[in-house]
Amino acid sequence: MPLPPTPTAHPGHVVAGSDAPEKRRLRVGFIALTDCAPLVIAVARGYDRKYGLEIVLERQPSWAAVRDKLLSGELDAAHALYGLGYGVQLGVGGPQHDMAMLMSLNQGGQAITLARALAPRVRSGAQLARLVRASAERYTFAHTFPTGSHAMLLYYWLAVHGIDPLRDIRSVVIPPPQMAEHLRRGEVDGYCVGEPWNALAQSQGKGYTIALTSEVWRDHPEKVLACTRDFADRHPHAARALIMALLEACRYLDVPANREEAASWLALPDYVDAPRDVIAARLLPGRDPHAGVPGIRFFADGEANYPYLSDGMWLLTQYRRWGMLRAAPDYAGVARAVNRLDLYREAAAQLGIAAPAGPSRSSMLIDGKVWDGSAPAAYADSFAIHA
Template structure:
């Protein structure tokens, strides 16, 4: 992946040489930042313009309007739009996965103290004497699904026992400081910021809920792939280069420096770096891992659909496997990875989540039927 710059052949020349990429102020936008700041698209025939967005809803809306060509996006945002859950419906595409792990759940200091003293999560939340207010970042997003899954394993119903609210990631720490929240699930560096401000503490990392879970993806509308296949492939090639670069530990401080800029995260470098690098006892935030991170497995997309059905967000007898196969652009990714010399992992993998349940994508209906706590 480090061969000299050579122009693409005429048949592979990107149809759109300038690509507008959306992102939200999160540490896992690091590959986009690296790609833009280091001009990694040039060798693949594209230039990248980073477009910071205030919320995931803004990312959704600008992808749909065409103001953004593609974006760093929550895996579940793409599927929510595809399925028309809680917003406009459109045919969407997951081009690749950008990272695994790296998210967390932080609770207010009094709740975290109670749990540290031995109280169960259920009892600690009940001690408030009212429904706890817990925030996530998008109704169908990864953070909502991690929060709901974890609460259910603690005997807390995420719909009836909790007031779940949506807040943009950069607002999370402020809202916790202000007492508007009892906790939140989001990406970094906002947990590090909350702890630095004395507002709360991280009680669980999402890699403890689903080890090596998929998280952010490179997303676009499906018609973008159809109209500009060479551009889409060049974008995947570029982001593979960027993910490989960012995944090297010797580059983590360098990218933390870059992310600290006001136009990106606007957070002190040390707070970004503290969780962009290894966290003791926690599966690491990974962007590449030899390409194992980046393949857009259909089974990963299907898992999110099982959770929408579990929590009553999706009903009916749709063909969930077909939806996931259409959204996740495995053929385009495989082409780009082959050109880059990146190995393709197996389509299915076996994952054991924090409740001991195993997900491999082989029988989504049976998996869904096995949950005790549902909507």
């Protein structure tokens, strides 16, 4: 597929003089997932060149590889799990290292899939709970990284239905592109992962989607643009230019017709390398399997991209809930250190994208609990099922 011509420059952007990127060629990692679309589109449509950058995309085999290459400097930035950076910041998702989250790349777009063999008996979380309690052996569920959103949303969904994810099941870590194959071989009974690996299992008749993660938390935070704090501090202009290029890509992806093109790009061997129709099945608006549940959001006038402090703090409450943290952290302090609101706001302002008045938002999750970041310690202690 040939590259389209570079778009006309936005009159407000500056890529020369003192605002020029300190480093123009950036190595950016990604995992083969539908929500890497902003990076693929930024390169395919030339948004990186528009802001004086050359993004070199490098597909990675696992989130652990993304983490390790960010910390070693082999990658300048990456499409990453929100919780990957937070785990590393706290030293619970790998060696401690100060991290930076530059923007959110999407909300939603993940799902929980079960093995087809369970379909006759399990069509709801309540039915799964009865099956788990009646079984003499523990069922095995996979997620993609210990501190990642897939693990935390899967645990939340299980616990809502009375399943203790630390005692009633066995959990394992599997890289996203390998999920459907592990399900096919009978090595796991279910998993939580991003698309298209839920849609693929369903299209092959090996699994079925029992819940979208948007049913757990509507418009939940998902992937982010991550780098080390050192990179952001040493290359603020490059980081800002990268945010601008990806904001342009996210805005492009909000147009339904443009997602048709994106599905074709993502299907290529260098990117997701999955059937185009499988990718499109849950990328295009109106194709999601659960009526009334929002699908993946990339922009929403910038609402999907703002790095809300409360989003990161929610992950911290779940780490505390599940015993990953021995004591309550400085919730707001950690979030302020990781989420680079300054760089995001500067980049958004250049593009005329409004930023919210405050750094937090309010959401109601599947259990009726409201999360707004105002009382994180009490929230973390409020769950009946916990470590």
